[in-house]
Amino acid sequence: MALRLFSKRATTALRMPRSSAIAPAAFRSYASSATKEASLPNADPAADSQTTRLVNDQIPYMVPTYVRPPPMFQKGQGCYLWDIENRQYLDFTAGIAVNALGHCDPEMAKIMAEQAQTLIHTSNLYYNPWTGALSKLIVEKTVEAGGMHTASKTFICNSGSEANEAAIKFARKVGKSLDPSGAKHEFVSFHSSFHGRTMGSLSATPNPKYQKPFSPMVPGFRYGTYNDVDAIPDLVTKDTCGVIIEPIQGEGGVNVATTEFLTALRKRCTEVGAVLIYDEIQSGLGRTGQLWAHAALPKEAHPDILTTAKALGNGFPIGATIVNEDVVTKIAPGDHGTTFGGNPLACRLAHYIVNRLADKELQQGVLKKEQIFRKHFEKLQQRFPEVITEVRGKGLILGLQLSQDPTPVITAARERGLLIITCGTNTLRFVPPLVISEKEIEEGMRILEEAMNVVFKKQEPVPGTKGQEEMQES
Numbered sequence: 001m002a003l004r005l006f007s008k009r010a011t012t013a014l015r016m017p018r019s020s021a022i023a024p025a026a027f028r029s030y031a032s033s034a035t036k037e038a039s040l041p042n043a044d045p046a047a048d049s050q051t052t053r054l055v056n057d058q059i060p061y062m063v064p065t066y067v068r069p070p071p072m073f074q075k076g077q078g079c080y081l082w083d084i085e086n087r088q089y090l091d092f093t094a095g096i097a098v099n100a101l102g103h104c105d106p107e108m109a110k111i112m113a114e115q116a117q118t119l120i121h122t123s124n125l126y127y128n129p130w131t132g133a134l135s136k137l138i139v140e141k142t143v144e145a146g147g148m149h150t151a152s153k154t155f156i157c158n159s160g161s162e163a164n165e166a167a168i169k170f171a172r173k174v175g176k177s178l179d180p181s182g183a184k185h186e187f188v189s190f191h192s193s194f195h196g197r198t199m200g201s202l203s204a205t206p207n208p209k210y211q212k213p214f215s216p217m218v219p220g221f222r223y224g225t226y227n228d229v230d231a232i233p234d235l236v237t238k239d240t241c242g243v244i245i246e247p248i249q250g251e252g253g254v255n256v257a258t259t260e261f262l263t264a265l266r267k268r269c270t271e272v273g274a275v276l277i278y279d280e281i282q283s284g285l286g287r288t289g290q291l292w293a294h295a296a297l298p299k300e301a302h303p304d305i306l307t308t309a310k311a312l313g314n315g316f317p318i319g320a321t322i323v324n325e326d327v328v329t330k331i332a333p334g335d336h337g338t339t340f341g342g343n344p345l346a347c348r349l350a351h352y353i354v355n356r357l358a359d360k361e362l363q364q365g366v367l368k369k370e371q372i373f374r375k376h377f378e379k380l381q382q383r384f385p386e387v388i389t390e391v392r393g394k395g396l397i398l399g400l401q402l403s404q405d406p407t408p409v410i411t412a413a414r415e416r417g418l419l420i421i422t423c424g425t426n427t428l429r430f431v432p433p434l435v436i437s438e439k440e441i442e443e444g445m446r447i448l449e450e451a452m453n454v455v456f457k458k459q460e461p462v463p464g465t466k467g468q469e470e471m472q473e474s
């Protein structure tokens with residue numbers, strides 16, 4: 001349906017307002033760029049474009065939690081998106097590491113339609129065939145892939161933040177069971193981490209920009225330095241009930257935890273009876289070339305709880321918290337729940353997606369594609385030695401550390417048909433669909449090089465860059 005509408009004239013699918021009564025300043029500042037560089041293939045929409053009129057008509061009704069660049073996307077297929085002016089963009093962002101199978105995977109669309117005609121929701125008051133099937137599949141595939149060898153049961157929810165909320169609550173309950181006085185309630189997380197926006201997951205995300213407006217945080221959270229092995233004994237104590245960490249920090253700048261650090265953390269958690277939680281919401285489900293990033297670690301570094309979301313639904317909202325038997329024995333009926341979580345539609349889709357992402361061939365492909373990216377990064381580094389200071393990451397979660405603000409590069413790339421995001425401090429983040437082809441990587445890297453040439457060689461100002469820093473946030 002969407003395809004048919006689009007192929008005619010994309011904009012007919014949406015009703016365009018005749019005039020823009022309200023033109024928010026943030027949007028106008030982007031739109032003005034088009035007049036200056038009209039020759040660009042995907043120049044940001046002009047002030048008098050259909051896009052600008054439509055955005056200006058809608059924006060007054062949207063809570064302003066996001067600052068977005070000007071294009072409005074209407075259709076996706078594989079690794080490409082099309083805006084409402086029917087311009088094509090290669091997508092290196094995959095909806096922030098979500099669309100691992102690309103946009104609108106045909107089999108996923110078929111399953112969605114079929115299940116939508118069969119059963120969408122019954123609540124958790126009743127069994128359905130898919131919540132349990134997905135829970136079983138996740139546990140089996142995790143163990144089979146060499147991940148969390150103690151994985152036993154799964155709790156299904158709707159998002160990454162919720163998966164972490166469940167993990168935090170479960171760890172608190174374990175702490176209460178081990179020490180009924182309540183003293184064992186402290187939580188440890190790490191600087192530059194990102195665990196979500198709900199109060200519990202936000203309390204584990206020590207970024208003043210996110211926390212300060214909503215303080216006070218949930219009590220009992222302490223923050224350590226990522227990869228600082230020596231600090232672990234003082235950080236994780238007998239009062240710690242849980243430690244949450246991303247094996248690869250996504251939002252924080254594509255920082256990879258060392259095996260030594262995670263092994264030491266595991267050892268200390270076991271010593272003091274704290275639950276170790278790996279947040280693989282961004283790094284998991286094939287993105288590193290293994291089902292889980294932590295599957296590359298020895299068993300001595302495996303967690304007690306593992307959280308996932310993002311690619312689990314390939315864009316359909318779903319999250320999951322995987323726990324071991326030590327945790328399970330402390331959880332009783334009524335301790336936690338969700339109305340939508342585990343609905344048959346989401347779970348059937350995720351069942352299909354997990355099977356696809358657990359495929360060894362797909363994972364091998366991810367590692368090959370990493371090499372193609374790295375080859376191009378090397379070339380770029382030689383060309384811009386002062387600008388590109390480091391390449392980080394694994395598989396298809398890669399970061400290019402720049403010595404300066406990457407915002408103009410993001411804009412220049414978008415206006416040439418490539419979508420790319422940032423993270424951390426001045427880091428370009430590469431999290432494309434895992435199904436991306438070699439040809440598409442080559443195409444994207446050609447555009448990126450051109451964008452960098454424009455920004456760093458010619459030193460031409462790139463207009464319309466305001467607000468791009470917000471694009472790294474989910």
Ligand SMILES: Cc1ncc(COP(=O)(O)O)c(C=O)c1O
Nearest residue numbers: 159160161194195196281282474
């Ligand atoms: C590592 C990590 N944890 C948690 C979250 C929060 O997930 P969600 O936005 O689905 O709530 C994110 C989102 O970017 C993430 O990258």
